[in-house]
Amino acid sequence: MPKNESNETIQNDSTVKTPFMKTNMPLVLGAAILVVSSGLLGYTVGHRQGLTVVGFDADAEQLVEVVQKQKASLEALNKSYNAAVQERDLAVSNSNDLYTGMKVARDEHAQAESLSVIYREILRQRGGIALAVQHLGIKPLPDNAYEYQLDLVQVSPNHRRASGSVEIRLINGSEILVVPLEDKNFNFENYERLTGRWTMPKGFSPQFIEVRLTGGAKPIARRFSWGKGKPIENQSAILSEIPKTAANAN
Known part of the structure; x- marks a missing residue:
């Protein structure tokens, strides 16, 4: 009797399991497809993200190069501007000195000419x-x-x-x-x-x-x-x- 009961139990378990796999096969396949799809989606997103990072690094390097060139150009312009300012200041200073010198020379010439006229008149009065x-x-x-x-x-x-x-x-x-x-x-x-x-x-x-x-x-x-x-x-x-x-x- 005990043997018969165990055999019946085993048969009953097999009978229960077989219908469960058959019944839930679509669910199992769906879960498998979902896992594979998730893996592919993760790879695709990660690959695209990697390409985006690489492209950003290249753009950043190009931007740094442009900024450096603009900085060098700005420094050259500043040097030219400073040189032009110095030349202008020097020219203004020389112009002021020249004007002052010309004014002094003109005043001295006028004074000498006035004295010359006076001396000539004195000489004329004395016989010339x-x-x-x-x-x-x-x-x-x-x-x-x-x-x-x-x-x-x-x-x-x-x-x-x-x-x-x-x-x-x-x-x-x-x-x-x-x-x-x-x-x-x-x-x-x-x-x-x-x-x-x-x-x-x-x-x-x-x-x-x-x-x-x-x-x-x-x-x-x-x-x-x-x-x-x-x-x-x-x-x-x-x-x-x-x-x-x-x-x-x-």
Whole structure:
């Protein structure tokens, strides 16, 4: 009897289990599909999220590079601006100094001119000054050229103008050369400066330089010793156009 009861029990259990699997098969399949779908969805989302992170890192690096370039450009602009400000300040300072210097020079010139007028009037009251050579300056230039600067002066009691002509001679013993003057005529009331250049003949070294003035009451001649100084560099004149001296028959 006991054996029969156990057999019946086993049969009954098998009978119960078999219908349960058959009955719940769709539920089991659905659960399996749900698990697989969840896994695929998690992988897809994680993969896309990984791509998004990688793309963000690349954009961030590019943004950092752009910011660095803009920063370098801004620093260069700041340097240029600061340099421009310094140059402007320096130019303003130089302009102010130049204006001040010009004002001082103008005031000094006006004062000197006023004193000159006073002195000339005093000289006129005392008989004046006859036509005379006040100063003669000779500057040596490159290529055996020379520049002259001749200052003439006269103070007439009756304000009579001085007019006439000038001749400059170079003297070496009995040999005399005449300097070609750009403007040998003069016509002034109180003062006039004549300037020009000439080329000295090679091998000629004068002992004296003489200035002759004609046109007044009597000819005037003044002789100076010749002294050669150091040549002046960087002259703007075209030396080939400077006239040469000519021998004087007198």
